[in-house]
Amino acid sequence: MTQKLMTNRRGLLMGAAAGGLLASSPLVSRFAHAQSSGPIKIGFQQHSTGIGAAYGRWYGRTTEAAVKKINEEGGINGREVQIVAEDDGTDPKRGAEVVEKFANQHDCDVAFGTLFSHVVFGSAPAAGELKMPYFVVSEGHHVASGALNRYTLQPGITDVKSQVQAMAPYVAKNLGKKVTMVFPDFAFGHDHRDFFTAAIEAQGGEVLKHIAIPPTETSFTKYFPQIPRETEVLYHVMVGPGVLTFVKELGEFFGPSSPAIFGFIDSLEAVDLASPGLEFLENTYFWEGNPRYAQADQTEYDKAFRAAVGVDANGASVSDSADVSTYAHMFGCWETLHVIKAGMEASDYKGPEDRAKLIEAVEAMGAMDESAAHPQGPKIFNGKTHQTFGVQYISQVQNGKLVKVHTTSIEDTMYPDEVDYTTQSF
Amino acid sequence: MDFGPHLMLATLEGAVGAAVLALTALGLSLVFGVMRVVNVAHGEFYMLGAVVAWFVSTAIGTHPALGFVGALIVAPLVAAGIAIAADRLVLKRVDYDPEATIVATIGILYIMQQAALMGFGPEARPVTEPFNSRIMLPLLDWSKGLPSFYYPTGWGAPSITSYKLFVIAAATAILISFWLILSRTKVGLIMRATQLDKETAQAFGIPVNRVYSLVFGLGAGLAALAAVLIVPIQQAHYLMGGDPLLLSFIVVIIGGLGSIRGTVVAALLIGLSDGIISVFFSPTLAKILATLLVAMVLVFRPQGLYGKKPA
Structure with missing residues (x-):
C-alpha cells in the first residue's frame, strides 16, 4: 500500500502559520544569532x-x-x-x-x-x-x-574539610573543648570524623567519642548512651529519611538539660524546625551553607535567588509552607x-x-x-x-528560627593542596 | 552511663522494636501457616499501613489523637482490602503453587513500592504522636542495704516516652486478642482446621478459598497495624518495608513458620538482643548474631524452635 503525500491549501496555510509563530516567538529570536x-x-x-x-x-x-x-x-x-x-x-x-x-x-x-x-x-x-x-x-x-x-x-x-575546619575555632571558643561526634557511617560522615577531629585538636580541644550510625538506621536512642558524661559539646550530622527521628530522639534522650549542641544543618535539611519534638533545639547552633531564614542583612542577590526558586523568607516553598527546602x-x-x-x-x-x-x-x-x-x-x-x-555561616536557633551569629572568612576554610589535577592529561 | 540504667534503656528500646516486630512477623507466619504462601510483599503492606496513616492523619488534621485513631482503623482495612484483592486476582489464579506465589508476591512488592513512590512521593513524612511525654525511669539503689528507688538527674538520665510505652502495651494487647480469636472463636477454629488439613476442612464444608482471602487480608492488616503504631516514632517512607520483611523472615525461621508462640518468642529474642547488643557493642554485631542464629537454627533445627517436624 502506498500513501499519497497530502498537500492541500489548508495544510500549507497551517504550516506557514506555525512557521510564522515560531519565528515571532521570543525564544527563537533570542537565540537566532548563535553560531x-x-x-x-x-x-x-x-x-x-x-x-x-x-x-x-x-x-x-x-x-x-x-x-x-x-x-x-x-x-x-x-x-x-x-x-x-x-x-x-x-x-x-x-x-x-x-x-x-x-x-x-x-x-x-x-x-x-x-x-x-x-x-x-x-x-x-x-x-x-x-x-x-x-x-x-x-x-x-x-x-x-x-x-x-x-x-x-x-x-x-x-567541601566538608573546609567547612568543619572553619567551624572548629568557633566551637572551641564559644561552646566547649570536649566534643562527642555523632555522624553517618559512610564517606561523608567519615570526612566529618577525620577533619573535625583534627581541626578541634588544633584548637586545643579533643573528641571524646566517635559515634558512627549506619545511614539506613531508623531508631537512634540506643546509640545515645554512648555519649560520655563529661561531654561539653555534642556535634551531630545525619542524613537520609530518618533525620527527623534522629533529632527528636536526641531531644528525648537529653531532656531539659543538655551539653552544648552543635549540628550540621544536614541533620535537619528539608525538615521544618517547628516540627513537634524539636523545641529542645532552641539556643543550639548549626552550620549552614546558606542561611535558611532570610536574615536581617539579606543581600539583594539572596532575595532574587529565593524569588527565582520559589522559596519564602522561612526557607519553605512559597506554595506550601510545609515543604521546607534544602537551602544550605x-x-x-x-x-x-x-x-x-x-x-x-x-x-x-x-x-x-x-x-x-x-x-x-x-x-x-x-x-x-x-x-x-x-x-x-x-x-x-x-x-x-x-x-x-x-x-561559611553559623546560626543559632532563636525563637524557633535560625539566626546567623557568625560568618567565617574564606581564609578560615583554606587548607594546603592535596592534588594538582592540571598536571593530568585530558 | 552506668551499666544498670544503660541496660534498662537498651531493654526498653529493644522491647519497642520487638513489639512491632512480633505483630509484623505474626502476619507473615499466619499467612504461611494457613496458606503455605511465602509472602515476599509482606513488608510493603507494612509500608502501606504507614503511608495510609500519614494520609488519614493529614486529612483529619484537627487533633493528632483523632488522626491517629482514624489511622488505626483505616490503615489495616485498606491493607487488608488490597491483600484480599491480590489474593483473589493473583494468588488464587496460580493455585497457591509455592514457587509461583513467591514470584507473584515479588511482583506485588514492586507494584506497591512503585505505586507508593508515584502517589506518596519519595520523602519521609512524619505523623504526630497522639500523646507524648518524657517519663523518667527510676533506678534501684542498694547502697543503704535496703532497696530504694531514686531518679538520676542531669542530662541523659534514663527516660522513655509515654508513646513508646503505649506501643509496647498496644502490641501486647493485640497479640493477646489475636491469640484469643485463634484459640477461642469459631473463625479461629476454621483457620486452624484449614491449616491442619485443607482437603478435610473442605470436605467438612469450610469455604477454604474464603478462609484464604481472610487470612491473607488479616496478615496484611497486622503488618499495617504494626506500622501505624511505629510511624509516629519513625516516619512514613516508600522504602521502609525492606527491614521489617527481612527481620520478619528471621523471626519466623527461628520461631518456626506457622507457630504463633514461636513467632512471639523469636520476635522478643531478636528485638531485645538487637536493642541490647546495639547499645553495648555495635548494631552491626547485632545483625551478624541474628543472621548467625538463623543459620544455626536452619542447620540444627530446620523446623524452628516451636515448629512441628514435617511428617
Whole structure:
C-alpha cells in the first residue's frame, strides 16, 4: 500500500502559520544569532528517588530556576540551555549508568548535579572515561583529595574539610573543648570524623567519642548512651529519611538539660524546625551553607535567588509552607550552572570537541564575587584541586528560627593542596 | 552511663522494636501457616499501613489523637482490602503453587513500592504522636542495704516516652486478642482446621478459598497495624518495608513458620538482643548474631524452635 503525500491549501496555510509563530516567538529570536543554534545540553544527575530524594527535589527546582534565568539572559554563547534530568536513585551504580546515558544517548555537553558522595565516587570514573566534564554539587572532600580525575570539578559548593575546619575555632571558643561526634557511617560522615577531629585538636580541644550510625538506621536512642558524661559539646550530622527521628530522639534522650549542641544543618535539611519534638533545639547552633531564614542583612542577590526558586523568607516553598527546602546546599546548583556558563563563554565552547578547553577555562577562574550568579557569597576556585572555597555561616536557633551569629572568612576554610589535577592529561 | 540504667534503656528500646516486630512477623507466619504462601510483599503492606496513616492523619488534621485513631482503623482495612484483592486476582489464579506465589508476591512488592513512590512521593513524612511525654525511669539503689528507688538527674538520665510505652502495651494487647480469636472463636477454629488439613476442612464444608482471602487480608492488616503504631516514632517512607520483611523472615525461621508462640518468642529474642547488643557493642554485631542464629537454627533445627517436624 502506498500513501499519497497530502498537500492541500489548508495544510500549507497551517504550516506557514506555525512557521510564522515560531519565528515571532521570543525564544527563537533570542537565540537566532548563535553560531550553532542547537541547544547546549546539560545532563542533570538527580536524586529523584532513594535516600537523597528530598535533596533531589530541591536541586531540581533550583536547576530549573537557574536555567530559566540563564536562558532569559540569552543562554550560553547565544545558545539555549537544555536540562536533561535522569534519576540515579541515589545509587552509585545507577549513577555511573546515568553518566553513560548522558554521553551516549542524550549527547549532553556536560554532566552536573550529583550530591551524595558515594554516587559521586561511583560516577566520576565513568565521566573520566567518557571524557565528560562532570560538575558535582556534593560537599564531599573526594574532589579536592585527589581521588577522582581531571574531568570532575566542584566549583559551586565548598567541601566538608573546609567547612568543619572553619567551624572548629568557633566551637572551641564559644561552646566547649570536649566534643562527642555523632555522624553517618559512610564517606561523608567519615570526612566529618577525620577533619573535625583534627581541626578541634588544633584548637586545643579533643573528641571524646566517635559515634558512627549506619545511614539506613531508623531508631537512634540506643546509640545515645554512648555519649560520655563529661561531654561539653555534642556535634551531630545525619542524613537520609530518618533525620527527623534522629533529632527528636536526641531531644528525648537529653531532656531539659543538655551539653552544648552543635549540628550540621544536614541533620535537619528539608525538615521544618517547628516540627513537634524539636523545641529542645532552641539556643543550639548549626552550620549552614546558606542561611535558611532570610536574615536581617539579606543581600539583594539572596532575595532574587529565593524569588527565582520559589522559596519564602522561612526557607519553605512559597506554595506550601510545609515543604521546607534544602537551602544550605541547593544554591550550589545555581552557582555551578553559572560557572558552566562563564566557563563556556570564556572558552568559546562550541561542542564536545571543546570540552578540554572548557575545563581549562574553569580551572583558570579563581575569584568569584558575590553576585546574582553567586548569591551564597564570594568564592575562590582552586584550579589545581578543582574545589571552590567560600564563606561559611553559623546560626543559632532563636525563637524557633535560625539566626546567623557568625560568618567565617574564606581564609578560615583554606587548607594546603592535596592534588594538582592540571598536571593530568585530558 | 552506668551499666544498670544503660541496660534498662537498651531493654526498653529493644522491647519497642520487638513489639512491632512480633505483630509484623505474626502476619507473615499466619499467612504461611494457613496458606503455605511465602509472602515476599509482606513488608510493603507494612509500608502501606504507614503511608495510609500519614494520609488519614493529614486529612483529619484537627487533633493528632483523632488522626491517629482514624489511622488505626483505616490503615489495616485498606491493607487488608488490597491483600484480599491480590489474593483473589493473583494468588488464587496460580493455585497457591509455592514457587509461583513467591514470584507473584515479588511482583506485588514492586507494584506497591512503585505505586507508593508515584502517589506518596519519595520523602519521609512524619505523623504526630497522639500523646507524648518524657517519663523518667527510676533506678534501684542498694547502697543503704535496703532497696530504694531514686531518679538520676542531669542530662541523659534514663527516660522513655509515654508513646513508646503505649506501643509496647498496644502490641501486647493485640497479640493477646489475636491469640484469643485463634484459640477461642469459631473463625479461629476454621483457620486452624484449614491449616491442619485443607482437603478435610473442605470436605467438612469450610469455604477454604474464603478462609484464604481472610487470612491473607488479616496478615496484611497486622503488618499495617504494626506500622501505624511505629510511624509516629519513625516516619512514613516508600522504602521502609525492606527491614521489617527481612527481620520478619528471621523471626519466623527461628520461631518456626506457622507457630504463633514461636513467632512471639523469636520476635522478643531478636528485638531485645538487637536493642541490647546495639547499645553495648555495635548494631552491626547485632545483625551478624541474628543472621548467625538463623543459620544455626536452619542447620540444627530446620523446623524452628516451636515448629512441628514435617511428617
